[in-house]
Amino acid sequence: MKNSRRSFITKAAVAAAMTPFASLSTFGQGLTEAIDKTPKPSPPSDLKITDVRCAYSGGGLFVKISTNQDIVGYGEAVDAIGGTYYLVQRLGRQLNGRSPLSPNVIFEQFRKQAFFGGAQSGMYVAVLSAFDAALWDLCGKALGLPIYQLLGGKFRDKVRVYCDTQLYSVRNPKPEEYAKVARAAIDRGYTAIKFDIDEANDPNKFDRWNWTASNAEIERMYNSIAAARKEVGPHIDICVDMHGRYDAPTGRKVAKVMEPLNLMWLEEPVPADNVDVYKTITQETSTPICGGENFYLTYGYTRLLSEAAIDIIMPDLQKCGGLGEGQRIANIANAYYTPFSPHMVGSFLGAMATAHVCASVPNFHILEWQSASDTEPKWKDIVKYDKPFIEKGFLVVSDKPGIGVEINEEGLKKYATPNVPFFE
Numbered sequence: 001m002k003n004s005r006r007s008f009i010t011k012a013a014v015a016a017a018m019t020p021f022a023s024l025s026t027f028g029q030g031l032t033e034a035i036d037k038t039p040k041p042s043p044p045s046d047l048k049i050t051d052v053r054c055a056y057s058g059g060g061l062f063v064k065i066s067t068n069q070d071i072v073g074y075g076e077a078v079d080a081i082g083g084t085y086y087l088v089q090r091l092g093r094q095l096n097g098r099s100p101l102s103p104n105v106i107f108e109q110f111r112k113q114a115f116f117g118g119a120q121s122g123m124y125v126a127v128l129s130a131f132d133a134a135l136w137d138l139c140g141k142a143l144g145l146p147i148y149q150l151l152g153g154k155f156r157d158k159v160r161v162y163c164d165t166q167l168y169s170v171r172n173p174k175p176e177e178y179a180k181v182a183r184a185a186i187d188r189g190y191t192a193i194k195f196d197i198d199e200a201n202d203p204n205k206f207d208r209w210n211w212t213a214s215n216a217e218i219e220r221m222y223n224s225i226a227a228a229r230k231e232v233g234p235h236i237d238i239c240v241d242m243h244g245r246y247d248a249p250t251g252r253k254v255a256k257v258m259e260p261l262n263l264m265w266l267e268e269p270v271p272a273d274n275v276d277v278y279k280t281i282t283q284e285t286s287t288p289i290c291g292g293e294n295f296y297l298t299y300g301y302t303r304l305l306s307e308a309a310i311d312i313i314m315p316d317l318q319k320c321g322g323l324g325e326g327q328r329i330a331n332i333a334n335a336y337y338t339p340f341s342p343h344m345v346g347s348f349l350g351a352m353a354t355a356h357v358c359a360s361v362p363n364f365h366i367l368e369w370q371s372a373s374d375t376e377p378k379w380k381d382i383v384k385y386d387k388p389f390i391e392k393g394f395l396v397v398s399d400k401p402g403i404g405v406e407i408n409e410e411g412l413k414k415y416a417t418p419n420v421p422f423f424e
C-alpha cells in the first residue's frame with residue numbers, strides 16, 4: 001500500500017512538472033495569500049500590525065495603525081510635528097508584522113534606538129507620543145477594554161476641565177471683556193477658566209525684545225484678572241498664563257501682585273527652562289506656579305519636582321511621550337505631592353486619550369479644554385463621537401474599548417495640511 005501511494009505521488013509530481021500550465025502553482029499560492037490577508041476574527045495573540053500611515057490636519061499629526069484583524073488604532077501629536085512625515089514612515093516600517101499589544105516595550109525600543117538621534121525631546125518624542133496612543137488604542141480594541149482599565153483602573157468616571165477662554169484672539173482686550181468671557185464660560189457650566197495676560201502688542205511696552213513689563217503693563221494684567229474675579233466670585237477657579245515670555249523680575253512681581261486674586265495658578269511667568277529661576281518664584285509667592293508643557297519624557301520633570309521648583313506640572317500627552325509616559329510622569333509627581341494638570345491643545349481624540357490617563361492616577365487635578373472646541377464645527381467634524389464632548393465642566397471618560405473616540409477621515413481631510421500626503 002505504502003509503495004503504491006508513494007509511486008502515485010511521484011507520478012503526479014512528474015506530470016505536474018511536465019504540464020505547460022506551470023503558473024497553476026502560482027495561482028494556488030496567491031489564493032493562500034489572499035485568504036491570509038482577509039481580516040478575520042482571531043485571538044489577540046494573532047494580532048499583527050500591517051500598515052502605518054499618517055495625516056496632518058487641524059494643527060495635529062494623526063497616526064493610524066492598521067492590523068490583520070480589521071481594527072485600527074489612532075494617535076495624535078501636537079506642536080512639535082512640522083516636518084515629521086518621513087520619521088513616521090521610518091518608525092512605521094519597523095512595526096509591520098509586529099503585535100501592538102506591548103506599547104511600553106515598543107515605546108522603550110523607539111526611545112532607546114534614537115538615544116543618539118534626538119529621542120530626548122522635540123519632534124521625535126512628539127511622533128513617539130502619537131504612536132504610543134495609537135498602540136494603546138489598538139490594545140484596548142483587541143482586548144475589549146477601555147485604556148484606563150489597561151492602565152490599572154480609574155479613580156474617577158469624569159475628569160474636570162478648565163475652559164481656556166481664548167481671549168488672546170482679541171487684540172488688547174479691556175477688563176470688561178475678561179469679565180464677559182468669564183461669565184460666558186461659567187454659564188456653559190465650567191467651574192474653572194483660563195486667561196492669557198502676555199501681550200506683545202501692549203501699547204505700554206517700551207521695547208519689542210525686552211520682556212521686563214512696565215508698571216502700566218502689570219497694572220493692565222492685574223485689572224484684567226481682577227475684573228474676571230469680580231464677575232465670577234470667589235469660588236470659580238481662575239488660571240493665568242504668561243507663556244514663558246517675561247524675565248525674572250517681571251515674573252516675580254506679577255506672582256506677588258496676583259496674590260490677592262487667589263489664582264488656581266500662574267503659568268510660566270518665566271520660561272521654565274531655567275529651574276533655578278522657577279524655583280525662586282515658586283518659593284517666594286503664595287500664588288501656585290505651574291508649567292511644563294514644553295518638557296518631554298519623565299526626565300523633563302525630575303529636577304523641577306526634586307527641587308520643589310514647581311507647584312503643579314502640566315505635561316502635554318500629545319507631545320511629552322504619550323499615554324504610558326504620561327502616567328509615569330503623573331506617578332513621579334504624586335511622590336512629590338504635586339498635582340498633575342495636563343496641557344491639551346489637540347482634538348477630542350487627544351482629549352479623550354489624555355482623560356484615560358487622568359482617570360488612572362490619584363493626583364489628577366484638572367485638564368485643559370479650548371473654548372473653540374465648543375463652538376468651531378471643525379472639532380466635531382474630525383471625530384466620530386455620539387455624546388457631548390463636555391458636560392457641565394467635566395469630560396466623561398469613555399467606557400468603549402481603546403480611546404473610545406474614532407477619527408472621521410472624511411471630516412479630517414477637509415482641514416488637511418496642503419501638500420502633505422493624507423493617510424497615504
Ligand SMILES: [Mg+2]
Pocket residue numbers: 241243267268293
Ligand atoms: Mg501654557
